[in-house]
Amino acid sequence: MITMKIRPSSLYTGPKWLTWSLLIIIIFLISCFIYMIYLYIDLKDSKTAGYEETKQQLLKANTLTDISKVETFHGDEAYHVVFGTDDQQDKIIFYPLEGKEKNLTTVNQSEIISKDAIINEWEQQCSDCELVKVTPALVEDNKLWELTYIDASNRYVLDYVSIYDGSRYEQYRLKSMFN
Incomplete structure (x- = not known):
């Protein structure tokens, strides 16, 4: 009597194309995830590009002694909006991004309506x-203060009010084409 022992060559006996397909899909998904992280970091860095250079220029020129925050405003021209202190006064400086000569616009914060006061006034006028x-x-x-908000009609609104008295300068209401 002849006996044969059959040994399985592997534990998985499914088709090899399925294994390779799953492996390729997993590698593709991991690659996409890594690329998305890279894009996020790159976009975040480009949003704050030039902030350090602007800070150094203002500190070097003794325009400000301390800088607390830098933001960006894009209107007809692009500006870095720098919040800082000089001679114990809080100031806002508009630092133009274009051109070699920088004509700085300076505002003393003691002469303007505060950001919190503008927000409180806006909340009373637009509760929804x-x-x-x-x-x-x-x-x-x-x-001006640029207030950006979504109104009750689901429109994106850019509202410009005077930084000194809160009077309206201009307003843009943008309606969404795709809901």
């Missing part, structure tokens, strides 16, 4: 709205 951000703005040499 969702605030996105509030940024100092410089439009045609007018110093």
Whole structure:
């Protein structure tokens, strides 16, 4: 009597194409995930590009002694909006990004309506709205607050009010084409 022992060559007896397909899909998904992380970091860095150079220029020129925050405003021209202190006064400086000569626009914070006061006034006027951000703005040499929000009609609104008295300068309401 002849007996044969059959040994399985592997524990998995499914088709090899399925294994390779799953492996390729997993590698592709991991590659996409790594690329998304890289893009996120790159976009985040480009958003704050030039902030350190602007800070160094203002500190070097003794325009400010301490800088607490830098933001960006894009209007007709792009500006870094620098919040800082000089001679014990809080100031906001609009630092233009274009051109070799920098004509700085300076605002003493003691002379303006505070950001919190503008937000409180806006909340009373637009209770069903969702605030996105509030940024100092410089439009045609007018110093303004730019209030960005979504109103009750689901429109994206850019509202420009005077930084000194809160009066409206201009307003844009953008309606979404795709809901």
